[in-house]
Amino acid sequence: MARSSRRAAVTIGDVARAAGVSRATAARALGGYGQVSQRVHEQVTAAARELGYQPNALARNMSTGRTQSLGVAIANIDDPFYARLTRGITDVARAEGLEVLVANTDEDPELERRAVQVFQANQLEGILLTPAPTAHAEHLIAANEQGTPVVLMDRHPRGLGLDAVVVDNREATRRAIHHLLDAGHTRIAFVAGGGRPDAREESPRPSPDSSDVALAATTLERIDGYRAALAERNIPADSRYLRCGDFHREAAKAEAHQLLALDEPPTAIFAAGSIPALGTVEAIYDSGLRIPDDLSVIAFDDADWSNVVQPPLTAISQPAYDVGALATRTLLQRIRGDDSPPVVHVLDTELRNRKSVGEPRTASRRPAE
């Protein structure tokens, strides 16, 4: 039956027998609770060492109802932003003696739902997640109410009544677009993306141009900031310049190529993430164009490579590590019983001004060069 293939583990009963005490006493000695005499404590620990006793965490969790573990559901661990965010989580979790269970959601609401269910089934103490794009979040609210606190990261769908640690995407984008406007640009394109990694490229979602695709909340906010900035200068939004979907790197590159091939190509491109930024820069290089002479670029998320490209990329830097770390700390407070009203922490971004923004080229056609 149980553990057929595994070597029979030594249990606390075995230790107790070897030490000549009851299970309860052995448990007390080993668990460090209750009262145990010095002599018995030594006997038991000696016996445990002798037998190579390793407590069964499952059994302990079963009876205590606590697992000392957190569930993390993020979009894609292979995206540097989420990798760094996850690192912030695991560092804080470790410092607090908590384990971490990780699931990728690939922005798929169904996968997210399943992940949350698994987390609950495993009695995890709390859940950290970057919500997938969807209006349905009952499972999150339910989990939260059933005693498994949930803290949102990076995105914050309104009105969920959950804690969140985010960044002001709208405002950061708005400022970046203004930076471009100030430099004289009016034909500014927007490329979003950052979906599943290339390796799993099996289900090409219908995401060519626009709003029939579910977009991550962050993308929505960034689009909002983009539109707001343009509106503030009375520049009509040209829908051909708005390229958003669930683009991975290659797809983003293709989008950028299309942009450059337009009759009136943009003079600046805002890449709403480090993955689309990569694709965009690649497309620009492919076309033999130069940054910022021929085209200006700003990226949302300051990837580690952004000052190693030529020229160094002007980018909005987000505190990914801190988002993860603070979210974990917030979750811990909830786990420990804090039931104050939900808080949304908005962390600061910074526009790192480097060399990828210049004046717009006046010639609208592709330069010879």
Place this chain on the structure above:
Amino acid sequence: MARSSRRAAVTIGDVARAAGVSRATAARALGGYGQVSQRVHEQVTAAARELGYQPNALARNMSTGRTQSLGVAIANIDDPFYARLTRGITDVARAEGLEVLVANTDEDPELERRAVQVFQANQLEGILLTPAPTAHAEHLIAANEQGTPVVLMDRHPRGLGLDAVVVDNREATRRAIHHLLDAGHTRIAFVAGGGRPDAREESPRPSPDSSDVALAATTLERIDGYRAALAERNIPADSRYLRCGDFHREAAKAEAHQLLALDEPPTAIFAAGSIPALGTVEAIYDSGLRIPDDLSVIAFDDADWSNVVQPPLTAISQPAYDVGALATRTLLQRIRGDDSPPVVHVLDTELRNRKSVGEPRTASRRPAE
């Protein structure tokens, strides 16, 4: 006592009562095992739905002895190589219905030991890890023998008798160095690195120059390949050119700066990882030098940004995703009882020839430019 703060969960007993059957029958209906009549099955599932029953995975694992979960201990999730590798793991794991517990080891043997212990305590079915640099691996062998199979990734300390999925670091490096030698270089430096992320920079290890630091097995193999290639051309290894330690990005950058400041600076730099590559390229740009005119560069690990720098970087591409995926599949076979002799899978690397390697500059002093 148990679950004080959590809302009392509905158990299978509650469902059974509501459906008017015994716990055993309810469990059969819900668990889909044994025999249950059509009518009872419907009653039970209806009652379960009604009450919002969610099975307690902990209890199930407890009695079955199976957790359907894997433990993953990697150096640093924030390193793109490991992030991608982890993605390979989680994809395969999900396809097989397994959960994944992740721990960062930061190349610290003690953290690794603890992680493995936690994995065993939680009765995880198997362990995937990138072994930390140390001669002591008893805990891995012990875990394996006690019925928790272990598969190594990326590194493979000799003689452990464990499965592994690796890349031929020595040979790949040797070929890359030969590529440099063929171009005429003789003063070739080697910069390793890729330790803990900058954010946790608290314990500055004594890793300035050489062999008193424990190095990852991969680094050792790469050094070996580097030395072999030089020896094959009768070029004496200059110890000043060998810079290896637990360098994160900034440290690698500093090392590269030191290299460039030598009396006889190298004409080519081999960066033994994407993080030191980043630091190296940054240092070169800082110094106003140009690649490959002033200095040639080859990187181990083809980071996603390598063809976006100017010029695109010649790099050794490793199948990170596949390493994770294949390791997981191998582990699964072991979990399912395969007890054939351990296998070491060596995956192919590829030297992606781009534009960062040229002829050595004859002038040994820093060029004016």
Place this chain on the structure above:
DNA sequence: CACATCACTGAGACCGGTCTCAGTTCGTGA
């Protein structure tokens, strides 16, 4: 010296599932 107090210990319930085993019911063939 009687009794309260304290330190320590053991018995056994409990967590929420799974699973074995012993019925019970029913249909079917002899």
Place this chain on the structure above:
DNA sequence: TCACGAACTGAGACCGGTCTCAGTGATGTG
């Protein structure tokens, strides 16, 4: 009509810990 097996069900042990509660013996106190 009886025997037999198949289909179904319930009782209860079990997994390996934790934790409550009721002792037990030693010590202290009036």
